[in-house]
């Protein structure tokens with residue numbers, strides 16, 4: 001089996017990508033600190049995931065939009081908002097909100113929990129499939145702010161006239177926190193530790 005850079009005592013600089021020696025701890029070219037793997041990657045990822053699950057609850061329980069229609073004001077949760085737009089026959093908006101604010105964050109959190117369990121050796125999966133899951137979390141993660149923009153655009157669009165107005169509710173803050181926390185969790189996860197685990201189990 002080919003040796004990894006870590007096994008050969010080599011490490012790539014995060015800043016300038018120069019390959020240097022692990023023992024030196026400092027990059028030859030740009031003098032920034034060298035790390036073979038992100039430090040405490042799994043622990044950090046789990047802590048951030050836990051915080052994002054905590055934020056996920058108020059984001060779904062509290063009203064994300066406050067709708068005033070014909071003088072009647074009522075708050076609407078994310079799922080309630082999906083139902084309202086569906087009833088209004090605004091199917092694309094309802095679908096975008098559902099995918100961006102319920103499906104994507106939920107799937108991303110589950111995928112990251114799975115990857116952490118994999119890195120800790122609690123579950124088994126081929127590293128190729130694990131890499132695909134990681135790639136998926138990175139891909140969907142880019143779209144996780146879409147919902148915040150949808151609410152912002154709706155607020156701007158429907159602000160005109162007394163017939164109907166929409167304002168962001170307090171769940172919008174929790175939702176934004178949740179999105180940022182899952183982004184940080186994905187960023188703190190180092191996918192190379194999946195391959196490290198495969199090496200350590202296949203060599204022992």
Ligand SMILES: [Zn+2]
Pocket residue numbers: 013014015016017018027028029030031032
């Ligand atoms: Zn460097």
